[in-house]
Amino acid sequence: xxxxxxxxxxxxxxxxxxxxxxxxxxxxxxxxxxxxxxxxxxxxxxxxxxxxxxxxxxxxxxxxxxxxxxxxxxxxxxxxxxxxxxxxxxxxxxxxxxxxxxxxxxxxxxxxxxxxxxxxxxxxxxxxxxxxxxxxxxxxxxxxxxxxxxxxxxxxxxxxxxxxxxxxxxxxxxxxxxxxxxxxxxxxxxxxxxxxxxxxxxxxxxxxxxxxxxxxxxxxxxxxxxxxxxxxxxxxxxxxxxxxxxxxxxxxxxxxxxxxxxxxxxxxxxxxxxxxxxxxxxxxxxxxxxxxxxxxxxxxxxxxxxxxxxxxxxxxxxxxxxxxxxxxxxxxxxxxxxxxxxxxxxxxxxxxxxxx
Numbered sequence: 001x002x003x004x005x006x007x008x009x010x011x012x013x014x015x016x017x018x019x020x021x022x023x024x025x026x027x028x029x030x031x032x033x034x035x036x037x038x039x040x041x042x043x044x045x046x047x048x049x050x051x052x053x054x055x056x057x058x059x060x061x062x063x064x065x066x067x068x069x070x071x072x073x074x075x076x077x078x079x080x081x082x083x084x085x086x087x088x089x090x091x092x093x094x095x096x097x098x099x100x101x102x103x104x105x106x107x108x109x110x111x112x113x114x115x116x117x118x119x120x121x122x123x124x125x126x127x128x129x130x131x132x133x134x135x136x137x138x139x140x141x142x143x144x145x146x147x148x149x150x151x152x153x154x155x156x157x158x159x160x161x162x163x164x165x166x167x168x169x170x171x172x173x174x175x176x177x178x179x180x181x182x183x184x185x186x187x188x189x190x191x192x193x194x195x196x197x198x199x200x201x202x203x204x205x206x207x208x209x210x211x212x213x214x215x216x217x218x219x220x221x222x223x224x225x226x227x228x229x230x231x232x233x234x235x236x237x238x239x240x241x242x243x244x245x246x247x248x249x250x251x252x253x254x255x256x257x258x259x260x261x262x263x264x265x266x267x268x269x270x271x272x273x274x275x276x277x278x279x280x281x282x283x284x285x286x287x288x289x290x291x292x293x294x295x296x297x298x299x300x301x302x303x304x305x306x307x308x309x310x311x312x313x314x315x316x317x318x319x320x321x322x323x324x325x326x327x328x329x330x331x332x333x334x335x336x337x338x339x340x341x342x343x344x345x346x347x348x349x350x351x352x353x354x355x356x
Contacts, residue, residue, distance in 0.1 A: 002028075003087040022208065022229035029085040029237035036081075037074045037244025041255070044073055049111045051256055066253065069110035071261025074241040075103040081237045087230050091139040095234075095271060098132050102179070102267040106259030125179050125263070126172070132271055133171035137164045143226075152222045152277050154352050159223055159277075167274075174279055175270035177294065178286065182266030183259060184293030184317045188330050189251035191319060192289075193242055194338055196265045199285035200239040202345055203272050208232035210353065211276060220353050223277055231275060238268060251330050284348035288341040292318045 002019045018024045048067040079096045086092060105124045109115065140149050141164065149167045150159035162170075186192035210216050212228020225231070242265070248255045257265075266289075273282045282290065295316055315321035319337065322328040328336070 001084050003085075022212075022233060025085050025233045026204075026208065026236045029081055029233055030240040030243075032085075033074075033077060033081050033237050033240025034244045034247075036077050037241045038247050041070060041073050041244065041248060044070075045255060048072070048255075049258075051258075066256055068256040069107045069258035069260045070245060070248075070255045071103050071257045071259070071264055072107045074245045074257075075100060075261065075264045078238045078241045081241070082234050085237060086234045087227075089227070091135060092227075092230065092234065094135050095132070095268075098128055099264050099268050099271075102128055103260050103264035106183075106261070106263040110258035110260050121259075122176075122180075125176050128267070129172045129175040129179070129270075130168070132175060132267075133168045133274070136171060136271070136274060137167050140167075150223065150277065151279065154278075154280055155355060157221055157356055170279055171271075171274045174274055174282060175267060177290070178270030178273070178282065179263050179266035181286070181289050181293035182269065183262040185289050185319070186257060186262040187317055188319050188323075188333050189253040190246060190249050191330075191334050191337060192262055192265075193246045193249055193257065194334060195286070195289050195341055196269065197239060197242050197246065198338070198341055198345060199269050199289070200235055200242065202285050202349065203269070203276070203281075204232045204235040204239060206276065206281070206349070207235060207272075221356050222353065225275075225277075231272065235272060238265075251334070278352065280352065284345050284352065287344045287348075288337050292316075292337070 003025065045067040049069050051066045051068040079100050082088070082092075082096050088096075102125075105121070105128075109121060137149060141147050144150070149162045149164055151162055152159045182192060182196065185195065207225070207228045210220060210228075211222060211225040212232060214224045217224040245255075245257060245261070249257065269286060270282070273279060273285065293316075295318065315324060319333045322333055322336075323330070
């Protein structure tokens with residue numbers, strides 16, 4: 001909204017042109033999101049459901065009774081800020097709506113006295129992921145000069161064309177996996193939100209400085225996204241509200257995001273990775289999240305449906321294994337996982353963009 005308002009007002013007031021600067025919009029969205037959630041979220045604690053002891057929480061008794069489901073607040077703030085600061089088109093508006101709906105499904109489960117159950121939540125994840133993937137395929141085809149969908153992949157100089165149906169399948173798997181692994185990682189104060197923050201900042205930088213910059217994208221032999229800067233504004237808006245939440249969630253936490261926050265955040269990361277055109281970027285943004293939560297999902301899946309046991313001596317999520325088997329404190333889990341993720345992020349971003 002401000003972008004278009006700036007275009008209208010600059011004829012009458014010169015400095016209004018700054019509202020069409022993506023750098024200015026990014027800064028405004030980031031700081032506004034942080035300030036709103038930092039200062040106003042505690043006022044809504046009494047209206048939130050309270051934790052009843054989560055399955056993968058490191059200190060379930062310490063978490064019990066704390067306000068949870070705070071994702072309903074900061075994801076709603078994110079949607080509002082995106083409407084204000086991001087130049088929206090029909091697909092970006094759809095992304096906001098679907099992210100908000102993913103949050104609602106998690107919030108209703110947080111609020112419910114009886115858990116919705118794994119299969120019900122998995123079905124809802126699947127439906128929203130399919131809708132998002134189909135809309136994304138249509139959007140990319142309409143945005144492409146030749147109507148095709150392409151991936152730019154590590155170690156390959158030229159983009160690879162992908163059939164729309166295959167893109168949708170890969171996208172659904174990517175988004176569903178990101179949703180559930182992010183949800184499983186939400187068990188240590190500040191862990192999930194910190195790792196997601198690294199992912200968001202990484203994606204925001206990539207969209208703004210690389211994919212959204214015509215000359216840099218051409219130099220690095222990656223496709224240029226004409227609306228890359230717009231995606232960066234939206235991504236930094238989410239990073240800002242997440243920083244505000246993390247202010248209250250840092251150990252020892254005063255509030256929990258619940259499924260309302262973790263599911264929406266995982267959905268957005270998975271979707272943005274697919275918008276970037278390189279599915280392997282999920283390794284650069286969320287490797288520890290995938291390892292921490294994903295291996296547990298694989299372990300349970302193989303045991304439940306094929307009676308195959310793997311990693312019998314390893315507890316999942318992995319943060320629980322490090323706490324119980326290696327004696328790591330919650331702070332040690334957070335800091336060490338963060339260090340590993342930062343090392344992986346820097347290495348893989350360098351490899352993906354330079355070795356081509």
